Amino acid sequence: MSKSLKLTKDEEKILDGGCGEVAAKAMKLLVTLGEIEEASRLVPINRSQVAGVSYKTAGDATLELVESFASLGATARTQAMQNPAGMDLERWRDMGISEAFAEKQKRICQAYEKIGIKSTCTCTPYLCGNKPDYGEIIGFSESSAVAYSNSVLGARSNRHGGLDALAAALVGKVPLTGYLLDENRLGDIEVKVECELTSEADYGALGYFVGKNVSMDEVPVYPKMNVTHDKLKLMGAASAASGAVALYHVKDTTPEATRLRDLFKNGKPAETLIFDEQNKRRVYDELSSSNKCNLVALGCPHCSINEIREVVESIAGKHVNKKTRLWVFTSPTVYEEADKCGYIKKIRASGGDVFRHTCMVVAPLEEMGVTGIATNSAKAAFYVPRMTKNSCSTFLSSLHNCVSLATS
Ligand code: F3S
Numbered sequence: 001m002s003k004s005l006k007l008t009k010d011e012e013k014i015l016d017g018g019c020g021e022v023a024a025k026a027m028k029l030l031v032t033l034g035e036i037e038e039a040s041r042l043v044p045i046n047r048s049q050v051a052g053v054s055y056k057t058a059g060d061a062t063l064e065l066v067e068s069f070a071s072l073g074a075t076a077r078t079q080a081m082q083n084p085a086g087m088d089l090e091r092w093r094d095m096g097i098s099e100a101f102a103e104k105q106k107r108i109c110q111a112y113e114k115i116g117i118k119s120t121c122t123c124t125p126y127l128c129g130n131k132p133d134y135g136e137i138i139g140f141s142e143s144s145a146v147a148y149s150n151s152v153l154g155a156r157s158n159r160h161g162g163l164d165a166l167a168a169a170l171v172g173k174v175p176l177t178g179y180l181l182d183e184n185r186l187g188d189i190e191v192k193v194e195c196e197l198t199s200e201a202d203y204g205a206l207g208y209f210v211g212k213n214v215s216m217d218e219v220p221v222y223p224k225m226n227v228t229h230d231k232l233k234l235m236g237a238a239s240a241a242s243g244a245v246a247l248y249h250v251k252d253t254t255p256e257a258t259r260l261r262d263l264f265k266n267g268k269p270a271e272t273l274i275f276d277e278q279n280k281r282r283v284y285d286e287l288s289s290s291n292k293c294n295l296v297a298l299g300c301p302h303c304s305i306n307e308i309r310e311v312v313e314s315i316a317g318k319h320v321n322k323k324t325r326l327w328v329f330t331s332p333t334v335y336e337e338a339d340k341c342g343y344i345k346k347i348r349a350s351g352g353d354v355f356r357h358t359c360m361v362v363a364p365l366e367e368m369g370v371t372g373i374a375t376n377s378a379k380a381a382f383y384v385p386r387m388t389k390n391s392c393s394t395f396l397s398s399l400h401n402c403v404s405l406a407t408s
Helices: 009-015 021-036 055-071 099-115 143-151 162-171 200-213 229-243 255-259 277-287 305-315 332-340 343-349 378-387 399-407
Strands: 042-044 047-050 079-082 173-175 189-194 220-222 271-276 295-303 325-330 353-356 372-375 393-396
Touching: 009 021, 021 042, 021 162, 021 173, 047 162, 055 099, 055 162, 143 229, 143 295, 162 173, 189 200, 200 220, 200 229, 200 271, 200 277, 200 378, 200 393, 229 295, 229 378, 271 277, 277 378, 277 393, 295 305, 295 378, 295 399, 305 325, 305 332, 305 343, 305 399, 325 332, 325 399, 332 343, 332 353, 343 353, 372 378, 372 399, 378 393
Parallel strands: 047 079, 189 220, 189 271, 295 325, 295 372, 325 353, 372 393
Antiparallel strands: 042 173
């Protein structure tokens, strides 16, 4: 372990308890991580996003920890937001969440709020007023938000765990390591796409394939693509889930790729990955354990306003059948905008619903009687069976096919 990490006088003061017990603990955690990762110093951040919010995944230990921090007067020094909770914080009864779960979930969110970490409860903070600038160093912990911020926005974040993102929010600093450094942001692996990508689910499948085939910390470089940010959101989320990809470049498309003279470490890729029709089919087969579902779930990562509009367009003139629910997940900010556009009303009139603050992965699906999910998100299709006690089956398909399943 390196001991080369240098602290300023103010940082030493925090470490010695001069700014309170919780800030000292937070600083100790950051210093320890910085030493392990051989950081030379800490650097300031103004934005955080903190995971470890859903009671389903965080449990009583997190509840007790965050409540104790709040009672000791801990205060965030950054613009900080919570990752999704296990339920819509207002309409949880409509999701079929129990009183017992809701009570604990509310306590977790309130404790974070008391610390100054907002209950926005989204994995898309960049769509909710917490959008980093190009080159800005931040402390996000949700893997898809890290991949999007690094790759699509050109900001700089490491993949923080819930605890170190909380510590970074409390101290307002992160160790200068990993993806914050120029040399770690160059490409390693070249990706060649030799099949058509026709839907958002196809982009997720591509991301999933790449994530599975690159090693930790490797940076994939995709070919030039005429692609929306929403599709990159799905692609990045999938590669972050299947293989911990925190940064990727798309030639002539993503901001760093358009600025860097040479995209690869040592001037050339260490390896080339080919995504063809056969590999695409394999991903769909791997992520589709059954075509039976009693929930069509869209919004992993949380839907943008354009994605909600696409749901409205694809559901127009149809009605959700009695066997299959159709739920759309989004952030409270996008929900408000969608409400103003009349989209929420239209989805509900078709028999679907829109929930905020949560998603199909971190909500307690068992409590809601969900046994099978159809989704257009490769990340959700990958995680849902691993996050449910009885391995809920999943089915990956495009938004239009998912909506057809719910309305046929
Ligand atoms: Fe977001 Fe939940 Fe997916 S937190 S990225 S919608 S797993």
